[in-house]
Amino acid sequence: MTGKSRPDLEAGYNNRAACPDHPAVMARWKADAEVARAAYPPTVLRYGPGPRETIDLFEAGPGAPVVAFIHGGYWQALDPSWFSWIAPPLLAHGISVAIPGYDLCPQVTLAAIVDQMRTATALLTERAGTPPVLVGHSAGGHLAACLLSEGRAERGVSISGVFDLRPLLHTSINTALRLDADEAVRLSPLGWTVPEGAILDCIVGGIETAEFIRQSQTMAQTWGAGGANTPFEALPDLNHFTVLDPLGDPNSELVRRIVDLALSA
Template structure:
């Protein structure tokens, strides 16, 4: 039998870098910002705490939450407003929460801030709640779907599914990167804030999503959580989307008929 061999990672910062390994990668943040501004010009959001809330015409089917990425240190809802378009077209209200970025904010604080915005939105929007997020936002979405979630029991009872997109679920490798200091990743924090080391809420569906052209560590992180959590949530799925990399894997959320939008905002 041929043994499996894993290549040694010599540069952990490079292993977790995305933009420099994607042709035209540096242009994506400006592209997101322009698309988001164009969307807001036609569908101005309601301010909800620190975040943006979009309501569909008529009674919402429920509340869809999309948590932005940026390695917990960059961006905000105003870069990703256009991603609300897909769930909105399906009849969902959409919350894009904002959280205090590192190094001022800490990971537990970010979770608490997002949870507070979800609670405020859910208080005025009936129906199920679904969680999604990209990259660092995928981590935060998964962490909110753990048994020690800061969400209230009433909101947990309404939570139907969690869809982390290209998330980071074991934070211990990031202790080998320059992210360690701004994120405060000592051993205790890395373990406490890694979804991998927590039990997921058993009553929800989990659908992990990642691009086939992602950096190997992101594929590894997603498969690791899938294999660890499989069988605990009500249903656990993994989609590796062909032809997608870390910066365009979220584009499907803006399209009502895209499978990623279906995964998040499909039948409740």
């Protein structure tokens, strides 16, 4: 962990404050998602009894490989309906897309959310006969790494992930998470078993905060040294929110990379 002051850590992890354009970007997400859902109505799978324990499944066809997108929001905001727009570009390549929901902090603990994603991933694996490729943004990148560490999937892409939770203890984000020092260590996949031979692309926006760039670089270096395949890339001129823009383009390098991972699974 860095030796930064509390104000520096707050600035490093408060993405909404760091990205003044985030309301417009998020409004675009919502509008594009509504268009996508109208064109490709998802099947809603239930993996648990709670109202948020569902998966929006956009199917490309029988036997199609599956990409599971785990959304961000610091484990305390948003739901799958914001991200339906991610499905059409992958469907165009014959890839099914699953977007799982989960309960939010502080109503549940972060450990409970990790458990929910274990269950959701198990359901998708059972249905498809093979684990999905995991793509996670921000908090979703953290969850994807947890699942990869445990061997619940073998290929993933983390976009602006958080892998070491200890810096969050000193920020306003922890008001809802309610992590203590022991939990922050226990729930940080940076220190979990490195899944030797697994793939985790560590992607980050080139104009994100130094803390987010450091998180992805450190994860790539640490897991790479342990035997995982962890390429790191900073996408130029993209911030914590616009870093998802390439997912809306079926011809972007990021979409093609995810397609390649899905087809090689």
